[in-house]
Amino acid sequence: MPDRTVFRGTAFSCDADDRVQALVDHLFVVEDGFITAVLPADDPAAAEAVGDAEAVSTQPGQYWLPGFVDLHVHAPQWAQAGTALDLPLADWLRQHTFPLEARFADVDFARRVYASLVAELLARGTTTALYFATVHPTSSLELVLACAAAGQRGLVGKVVMDGPDNPDFYKDADASAAVADTGWFIRRVQELRAATGAEVYPVITPRFIPSCTDEALAGLGALARDLGVHVQSHCAESDWESSHVRERTGRSDSAALDGFGLLGERSVLAHCVHLDDDDVALFASTGTAVAHCPLSNAFFGDAVAPVRRYARAGVDVGLGTDISGGFDPSLWSAIRQTVTSSRMLESGVDAAQPPAARGVPDSRVTFEQAFALATAGGGRSLSLPIGRLAEGYAWDAQLIDVVGHRPLPIFDDDEPERILQRIITLATPANIRAVWVQGRKVVADGEVVVGH
Numbered sequence: 001m002p003d004r005t006v007f008r009g010t011a012f013s014c015d016a017d018d019r020v021q022a023l024v025d026h027l028f029v030v031e032d033g034f035i036t037a038v039l040p041a042d043d044p045a046a047a048e049a050v051g052d053a054e055a056v057s058t059q060p061g062q063y064w065l066p067g068f069v070d071l072h073v074h075a076p077q078w079a080q081a082g083t084a085l086d087l088p089l090a091d092w093l094r095q096h097t098f099p100l101e102a103r104f105a106d107v108d109f110a111r112r113v114y115a116s117l118v119a120e121l122l123a124r125g126t127t128t129a130l131y132f133a134t135v136h137p138t139s140s141l142e143l144v145l146a147c148a149a150a151g152q153r154g155l156v157g158k159v160v161m162d163g164p165d166n167p168d169f170y171k172d173a174d175a176s177a178a179v180a181d182t183g184w185f186i187r188r189v190q191e192l193r194a195a196t197g198a199e200v201y202p203v204i205t206p207r208f209i210p211s212c213t214d215e216a217l218a219g220l221g222a223l224a225r226d227l228g229v230h231v232q233s234h235c236a237e238s239d240w241e242s243s244h245v246r247e248r249t250g251r252s253d254s255a256a257l258d259g260f261g262l263l264g265e266r267s268v269l270a271h272c273v274h275l276d277d278d279d280v281a282l283f284a285s286t287g288t289a290v291a292h293c294p295l296s297n298a299f300f301g302d303a304v305a306p307v308r309r310y311a312r313a314g315v316d317v318g319l320g321t322d323i324s325g326g327f328d329p330s331l332w333s334a335i336r337q338t339v340t341s342s343r344m345l346e347s348g349v350d351a352a353q354p355p356a357a358r359g360v361p362d363s364r365v366t367f368e369q370a371f372a373l374a375t376a377g378g379g380r381s382l383s384l385p386i387g388r389l390a391e392g393y394a395w396d397a398q399l400i401d402v403v404g405h406r407p408l409p410i411f412d413d414d415e416p417e418r419i420l421q422r423i424i425t426l427a428t429p430a431n432i433r434a435v436w437v438q439g440r441k442v443v444a445d446g447e448v449v450v451g452h
């Protein structure tokens with residue numbers, strides 16, 4: 001007999017075309033973690049669908065939302081979140097980030113930082129995260145274990161950095177060691193998943209072209225082809241990074257990564273601020289997704305990524321916090337920043353320019369579109385059945401309370417669509433009362449409950 005629960009209440013979720021729907025007083029039948037039926041509570045078939053299943057109903061002022069999918073998190077950098085963001089990218093990496101990441105050779109330190117981060121993300125409604133760990137294979141496994149213990153869906157990569165420009169204290173020994181360690185890491189994660197059923201996945205993770213040799217990139221591309229696992233890296237992130245790649249390879253960042261066999265349906269590339277039309281077409285034709293990290297781009301990107309243009313070209317796009325290039329672990333903030341940055345891209349930012357010359361037309365992202373990026377867009381980017389409250393999808397959900405101990409300023413009866421806008425713009429972690437990952441409750445009364 002499958003494990004069966006029926007969740008009842010009003011939900012906000014995207015349809016297959018990314019339009020946000022208000023499903024007022026619906027039943028969500030969940031069997032073994034997946035939604036098997038969605039129907040209005042007054043549907044004649046409702047009583048039969050509920051049967052003798054355990055029922056979980058919302059209270060007045062509570063709503064179901066899909067769990068968020070964070071497509072770009074540097075887990076070790078949680079230990080420096082909120083600091084040093086007044087430096088350019090290359091200096092920030094050398095002076096702060098690489099020395100911090102080197103400390104993750106210490107497995108106990110890694111365990112402490114990773115447990116703290118996973119709990120913080122879950123409490124903010126992030127049910128799935130695509131993580132960079134560090135170059136260390138064993139301590140990267142600690143991040144996988146932290147996800148498994150807390151019940152978060154975690155896609156984790158051991159970072160590859162074998163190039164000559166990396167500091168001696170923080171790099172892979174050489175290309176063949178980097179590829180062999182990645183293979184070892186992938187096998188360990190797959191074994192853990194098979195043995196425990198934990199929702200953990202290995203990810204091939206060349207940091208970015210400037211930190212890897214051609215030999216390592218080609219070796220990782222071959223692994224991706226042979227094993228069919230996810231791939232992540234950074235791409236077209238800043239003027240410095242893009243021109244470094246062009247000088248070294250004679251090609252754009254995305255064309256070079258494609259040449260190494262690193263683009264595909266399961267590839268997610270962070271930032272992608274500086275893509276020309278050929279790059280965008282390459283993303284669309286290979287099924288490669290963009291992890292849009294608007295807060296980090298404000299510090300390091302030198303421009304705003306035109307994500308509406310990418311979406312119109314058929315590219316999968318989701319959102320990332322980019323801890324700690326972005327200081328805020330909340331994907332709620334990433335949604336808001338996506339809208340804000342897109343408005344600045346459309347209107348332009350230099351008041352000395354005439355209005356018609358100042359911005360980029362058709363760049364605005366609405367709050368609902370940004371919500372879709374954080375949910376359905378993230379799921380599509382990872383090619384996983386997550387990010388929507390719809391039949392066939394995992395029950396990854398957040399229970400939002402707008403009237404409880406931290407009420408939102410909703411004083412009159414309001415349309416569901418307006419309530420969603422208020423939730424997206426104003427909710428804080430205090431409004432997230434409970435969180436489920438694949439049918440398993442991982443946050444209750446605002447506190448992480450599993451494995452802690």
Ligand SMILES: O=c1[nH]c(=O)c2nc[nH]c2[nH]1
Pocket residue numbers: 074093097207208234237296300322325326
């Ligand atoms: O925001 C960023 N964070 C990083 O850790 C990193 N490494 C390469 N490029 C990067 N960008």
